[in-house]
Amino acid sequence: DTGVSQNPRHKITKRGQNVTFRCDPISEHNRLYWYxxxxxxxxxxxxYFQNEAQLEKSRLLxxxxxxxxxKGSFSTLEIQRTEQGDSAxxxxxSSLTRRSGANVLTxxxxxxxxxx
Amino acid sequence: GExxxxxxxxxxxxxxxxxxxxCTYSDSASNYFPWYKQELGKRPQLxxxxxxxxxxxxxxxxxxxxxxxxxxxxxxxxxxxxxxxAVYFCAAWTVNQGAQKLVFGxxxxxxxxx
Numbered sequence: 001d002t003g004v005s006q007n008p009r010h011k012i013t014k015r016g017q018n019v020t021f022r023c024d025p026i027s028e029h030n031r032l033y034w035y036x037x038x039x040x041x042x043x044x045x046x047x048y049f050q051n052e053a054q055l056e057k058s059r060l061l062x063x064x065x066x067x068x069x070x071k072g073s074f075s076t077l078e079i080q081r082t083e084q085g086d087s088a089x090x091x092x093x094s095s096l097t098r099r100s101g102a103n104v105l106t107x108x109x110x111x112x113x114x115x116x
Numbered sequence: 117g118e119x120x121x122x123x124x125x126x127x128x129x130x131x132x133x134x135x136x137x138x139c140t141y142s143d144s145a146s147n148y149f150p151w152y153k154q155e156l157g158k159r160p161q162l163x164x165x166x167x168x169x170x171x172x173x174x175x176x177x178x179x180x181x182x183x184x185x186x187x188x189x190x191x192x193x194x195x196x197x198x199x200x201x202a203v204y205f206c207a208a209w210t211v212n213q214g215a216q217k218l219v220f221g222x223x224x225x226x227x228x229x230x
Binding site (some may be wrong): 004033035040041042043044045048055056091103104105106107108109110 | 120122148150152158159160161162165205207209212215216217218219220221222223
C-alpha cells in the first residue's frame with residue numbers, strides 16, 4: 001500500500017445517469033476526505049469520515065450526492081441523476097488523526113467526471 | 117466558516133529568481149497551514165507545512181512564513197528551476213463545531229521561464 005488509490009480515473013456519462021467513485025485510503029489512516037476540484041480552482045471540501053462515521057457534509061453536497069465508508073476502510077461517493085455542473089475532478093484524501101488536531105492529508109490522483 | 121485567499125493567481129519568474137505566494141485566512145483558530153504543489157493532471161502533493169507555534173520553516177529552496185496576528189502566511193521559493201512550474205495551493209486547517217478539515221486557496225499558477 002503505497003498511497004491513496006481512486007477509481008475509475010476517468011468517467012464520462014450522460015446527464016441523468018448515476019456514477020460511483022471509489023477511494024482506498026492509506027491502510028492505517030482513520031480519516032478519509034472527499035474534495036471536488038474544477039479547472040483553475042482549489043479543492044473544495046465535500047465531506048469526511050472518521051473511521052466509518054461521516055462527521056461533516058458541505059453545503060455543496062446536494063441530496064444527489066451520497067458517500068459511505070461502511071467498514072472504515074474504503075469509501076464510495078455516488079452521484080445520482082448527474083448534471084453537467086457535476087463535471088469536475090473528485091479527489092480523495094486520507095490522514096491519521098493527531099492528538100494536536102491538525103492532520104496531514106495525502107491525496108489520491110482523483111477521478112475525473114465528465115457529464116455530457 | 118474559514119475563508120482562504122491566495123495571491124497572485126498567476127506568477128511568472130525567470131529561472132534562478134525567487135517566487136513568493138501569499139495567503140490570508142479568516143479563522144483565528146486555524147493552527148496548521150500546508151502548501152501543496154499540483155502538476156498538470158496529477159494529485160496535489162504536500163511540499164511544506166507550518167504549525168501555528170512557529171513563525172518560519174525552511175526546507176532547502178522552499179520556506180514558509182506565518183504571521184498569526186495578521187492571519188497571513190507565505191511560500192518562498194528561491195533559485196527557481198523549470199521543474200518548479202506548477203499550480204501551488206495554500207490551505208488552512210479549520211475546526212468548525214468539532215468538524216475538522218483543510219480549506220484551500222484558489223491556487224497560483226507558477227511559470228518558470230528559462
